[in-house]
Amino acid sequence: MNVEIVPINHEHIPGFFECLDSVARERKYLRFLQAPPLESVREFVEANITAGNAQFVALDDARVVGWCDVIPKKMEGFQHVGVLGMGLLPDYRGQGIGTRLIETTLARAKEIGLERIELDAFATNTNAIALYEKVGFVIEGVKRNARKIDGIVEDNIVMGLVF
Numbered sequence: 001m002n003v004e005i006v007p008i009n010h011e012h013i014p015g016f017f018e019c020l021d022s023v024a025r026e027r028k029y030l031r032f033l034q035a036p037p038l039e040s041v042r043e044f045v046e047a048n049i050t051a052g053n054a055q056f057v058a059l060d061d062a063r064v065v066g067w068c069d070v071i072p073k074k075m076e077g078f079q080h081v082g083v084l085g086m087g088l089l090p091d092y093r094g095q096g097i098g099t100r101l102i103e104t105t106l107a108r109a110k111e112i113g114l115e116r117i118e119l120d121a122f123a124t125n126t127n128a129i130a131l132y133e134k135v136g137f138v139i140e141g142v143k144r145n146a147r148k149i150d151g152i153v154e155d156n157i158v159m160g161l162v163f
């Protein structure tokens with residue numbers, strides 16, 4: 001499998017939307033349960049491209065199979081902070097692609113001057129938490145019983161990385 005990590009571009013938008021939607025519909029890992037409408041996703045990506053934000057996709061041939069982004073906070077006082085999100089389609093997990101994606105994205109986030117990266121991960125998502133710890137994130141807190149879905153209650157682990 002020859003998967004390439006590239007900065008997101010306009011032609012990746014429909015594929016990014018499908019990938020995001022597919023991971024969201026697993027109802028396990030992401031906060032949302034389906035992707036926002038394609039037009040919102042398009043606006044989000046185009047704003048990131050214009051701003052030069054850190055947003056990368058993993059491509060298998062031309063197919064988007066994963067993404068990682070760090071979105072800077074807008075409010076004055078918090079603009080040195082970015083929020084990280086990522087995901088891969090199931091067939092592409094556990095092969096080091098997530099590591100490549102996050103390392104590339106964090107390098108760009110640092111390059112554009114962000115100083116702190118934060119994220120939340122559900123407590124059962126041990127692979128994601130292991131990946132985040134591997135690249136330097138630490139657990140900063142726990143939101144207890146933060147999500148209740150399909151009858152299952154879960155904690156949310158708050159993680160942060162300071163460059």
Ligand SMILES: CC(C)(COP(=O)(O)OP(=O)(O)OC[C@H]1O[C@@H](n2cnc3c(N)ncnc32)[C@H](O)[C@@H]1OP(=O)(O)O)[C@@H](O)C(=O)NCCC(=O)NCCS
Nearest residue numbers: 029086087088093094095096097098099121127128130131
């Ligand atoms: C979380 C995710 C992005 C990780 O990407 P990945 O490509 O699967 O991870 P990698 O193969 O690069 O592995 C990174 C680390 O995670 C841990 N890990 C990954 N898969 C693992 C597995 N099956 N068993 C144990 N540890 C695992 C290991 O610590 C690994 O580092 P190592 O191989 O150097 O020991 C990916 O699994 C995914 O998309 N999951 C569903 C969506 C999601 O959870 N998004 C994040 C929401 S917070």
